[in-house]
Amino acid sequence: MHHDAKSLVRTLAAGLLALSLLLGGFATAQETDCGGYNKPVVFAELDWDSVQVLNHIARFVLEEGFGCATDSIPGSTIPMYRGAARGDIDVVMEVWLDNVPDFWVPAVEAGDVLQLDAVFDDAIQGFYVPRYMVEGDAERGIEATAPDLRSVDDLPQYASLFRDPERPDKGRFYNCIIGWRCEQINNVKLEVYGLTDSFTNFLPGTAVALATSMESAYLRGEPWVGYYWSPTWVLGKLDMIRLEEPTYTDECWDGLEANVDTPENATEACAYPASTAVIALGKSFNDEVSEDIVAFLNAIDTPSAQINKILAHMQETDSSPAEAAMHFLETEPEVWNAWFADADLDPAILERVTAALK
Amino acid sequence: MGNLFTGSFPEGWRVPLREWTNSFVNWLVTNYGDFFRSITDTLLYVLVQVERFLNWLPWWSVVLLIGLLVWHASGKKIAPAVVLAALLVLVGTFELWPQLVTTLAIMVVATSVTVLIGIPIGIAMARSDGLKRWIQPLLDGMQTMPSFVYLVPVVMFFGLGNVAAIFATFIYAVPPVIRLTDLGLRLVDEEVVEAADSFGASERQVLWWVRIPLAVPTIMAGINQTIMMALAMVVVASMIGARGLGQEVLRSLQRGDVGLGLEAGLAIVILAIIMDRVTAGYGRRLDTTEKAV
Numbered sequence: 252m253h254h255d256a257k258s259l260v261r262t263l264a265a266g267l268l269a270l271s272l273l274l275g276g277f278a279t280a281q282e283t284d285c286g287g288y289n290k291p292v293v294f295a296e297l298d299w300d301s302v303q304v305l306n307h308i309a310r311f312v313l314e315e316g317f318g319c320a321t322d323s324i325p326g327s328t329i330p331m332y333r334g335a336a337r338g339d340i341d342v343v344m345e346v347w348l349d350n351v352p353d354f355w356v357p358a359v360e361a362g363d364v365l366q367l368d369a370v371f372d373d374a375i376q377g378f379y380v381p382r383y384m385v386e387g388d389a390e391r392g393i394e395a396t397a398p399d400l401r402s403v404d405d406l407p408q409y410a411s412l413f414r415d416p417e418r419p420d421k422g423r424f425y426n427c428i429i430g431w432r433c434e435q436i437n438n439v440k441l442e443v444y445g446l447t448d449s450f451t452n453f454l455p456g457t458a459v460a461l462a463t464s465m466e467s468a469y470l471r472g473e474p475w476v477g478y479y480w481s482p483t484w485v486l487g488k489l490d491m492i493r494l495e496e497p498t499y500t501d502e503c504w505d506g507l508e509a510n511v512d513t514p515e516n517a518t519e520a521c522a523y524p525a526s527t528a529v530i531a532l533g534k535s536f537n538d539e540v541s542e543d544i545v546a547f548l549n550a551i552d553t554p555s556a557q558i559n560k561i562l563a564h565m566q567e568t569d570s571s572p573a574e575a576a577m578h579f580l581e582t583e584p585e586v587w588n589a590w591f592a593d594a595d596l597d598p599a600i601l602e603r604v605t606a607a608l609k
Numbered sequence: 610m611g612n613l614f615t616g617s618f619p620e621g622w623r624v625p626l627r628e629w630t631n632s633f634v635n636w637l638v639t640n641y642g643d644f645f646r647s648i649t650d651t652l653l654y655v656l657v658q659v660e661r662f663l664n665w666l667p668w669w670s671v672v673l674l675i676g677l678l679v680w681h682a683s684g685k686k687i688a689p690a691v692v693l694a695a696l697l698v699l700v701g702t703f704e705l706w707p708q709l710v711t712t713l714a715i716m717v718v719a720t721s722v723t724v725l726i727g728i729p730i731g732i733a734m735a736r737s738d739g740l741k742r743w744i745q746p747l748l749d750g751m752q753t754m755p756s757f758v759y760l761v762p763v764v765m766f767f768g769l770g771n772v773a774a775i776f777a778t779f780i781y782a783v784p785p786v787i788r789l790t791d792l793g794l795r796l797v798d799e800e801v802v803e804a805a806d807s808f809g810a811s812e813r814q815v816l817w818w819v820r821i822p823l824a825v826p827t828i829m830a831g832i833n834q835t836i837m838m839a840l841a842m843v844v845v846a847s848m849i850g851a852r853g854l855g856q857e858v859l860r861s862l863q864r865g866d867v868g869l870g871l872e873a874g875l876a877i878v879i880l881a882i883i884m885d886r887v888t889a890g891y892g893r894r895l896d897t898t899e900k901a902v
Contacts, residue, residue: 329865354865416653417770425769429847429856430863455769456848456859459761464850467765470635471642569628 286541425477731790789831
């Protein structure tokens with residue numbers, strides 16, 4: 252299906268090219284040639300917000316600064332990563348290294364994909380509950396239902412609050428998206444923290460489903476406990492508390508990872524380390540495109556706090572990822588100008604991008 | 610406004626359907642959340658009981674029961690019953706038995722709800738052309754609207770999980786049974802109806818003893834279609850937390866595990882064949898028209 256979509260895209264792009272030639276706009280607009288890459292640069296449009304905003308930021312610079320045509324194909328994680336390995340996808344703006352190691356590590360080792368530097372390395376993952384459960388919310392008239400809930404150890408005594416309607420004798424723990432690494436890690440954690448007797452391990456199918464369950468519980472002022480991560484708009488918008496877990500250590504994590512397929516044997520578990528997401532390129536794209544484009548993509552660096560800020564603004568103003576990207580480019584030039592300095596690029600490229608913003 | 614002859618659509622023209630919908634859904638969830646919650650409780654109770662019962666049965670008795678059902682539905686042919694029972698055991702060897710049972714339970718409840726609501730609507734539609742004019746486009750919309758569109762609001766109303774999945778399945782799978790019930794009743798030979806009339810049958814008697822029995826084969830075809838469509842929703846439903854085989858397909862997709870995908874996919878296909886054989890078989894056996902002519 253990607254293939255069909257791509258050939259369609261190519262046909263369309265060729266058509267548009269012919270049209271713009273006809274109209275005479277071509278000669279003046281395109282001083283640059285996208286580093287010799289004569290196809291649209293295809294971005295992976297993964298199904299969460301931060302990556303979509305990053306896509307639009309990078310696409311704008313590639314289009315205006317380097318004269319590229321760009322495109323994106325929507326899909327979920329593995330199909331997109333596989334697309335990058337096959338050459339259907341050129342750029343993936345976020346590959347969470349902890350989440351899909353079974354597929355990703357061999358693909359990098361085989362040279363099918365090229366892994367660039369981190370786009371952020373301080374992402375937080377953990378178990379969250381709404382703040383109103385612990386502290387109450389006078390404004391909304393919500394009383395604190397779990398005033399002593401601080402850490403994962405306190406969860407069993409409050410299990411009845413989180414009642415799973417499908418297994419009414421247990422609480423419902425919203426696990427990570429089914430099939431992701433974090434699902435397996437959380438399975439071990441539930442076992443080691445002694446939560447399997449009092450909670451059901453509920454598997455949402457998609458990132459949207461997980462976010463929706465949290466948001467709709469929050470709107471109603473109801474209890475909710477589950478896994479989530481930052482940077483995301485959800486954690487920017489909703490006031491959630493991360494439950495305490497044993498402090499992360501390398502030994503504990505090794506013990507945890509050794510048991511992801513046999514959670515019942517695990518004896519150790521602890522908090523997530525800060526996670527890293529990297530940018531990745533398809534091999535064929537990396538081979539064909541010029542070095543300065545790769546250097547630019549490699550230099551993109553947006554710490555979690557930066558992305559949270561963009562996403563919170565996006566949610567508050569109800570804008571699209573494209574609009575949020577433009578807002579960032581317009582209001583925080585010092586941040587992204589620094590990427591150009593890091594990549595040591597021709598100043599003319601930066602000038603073209605800046606000019607296009609006006 | 611600019612020039613009418615430029616390609617771009619006038620910027621100021623905007624119907625804010627998106628904003629209206631979002632605030633309406635938020636308002637419903639905030640103010641009527643408990644109401645939706647209470648609707649689901651009965652459904653959930655039935656589902657939990659069905660699943661508990663199927664899980665309580667030893668696996669071989671489920672295989673045996675389904676084998677017998679296929680045997681009876683197919684007019685006491687041995688071969689299809691044995692083959693399908695063997696395929697069920699095959700699913701067990703994929704270590705997918707619990708998932709199969711869960712999916713079976715969801716399917717039984719979802720299709721029962723769909724059929725129980727769909728058939729009366731179909732009957733009402735067959736008796737009133739005015740109603741048909743209203744329902745027809747609604748059914749068209751339900752069938753063509755991409756299911757992802759109503760997945761999120763369904764989750765906001767009913768929470769993640771099996772009940773939301775049943776509602777989403779209902780929206781997607783109810784049109785065929787309504788349409789074919791309507792069609793079946795309308796296709797009944799008017800001469801037969803007149804004959805019943807002339808014997809002094811009341812309208813209700815004509816409906817129950819003449820029209821519906823004669824329409825049964827078409828209605829069964831509708832039920833069959835509905836079940837097939839419900840099975841097609843299994844994977845989509847797992848995106849909103851429905852347990853069972855769909856979750857395994859989704860897991861395989863998100864992990865790139867082709868083998869797991871094939872195993873779980875085959876299990877769904879086998880379930881589909883069984884449900885198809887059973888409903889199609891009974892459809893044929895209840896076909897009174899052949900005997901009547």
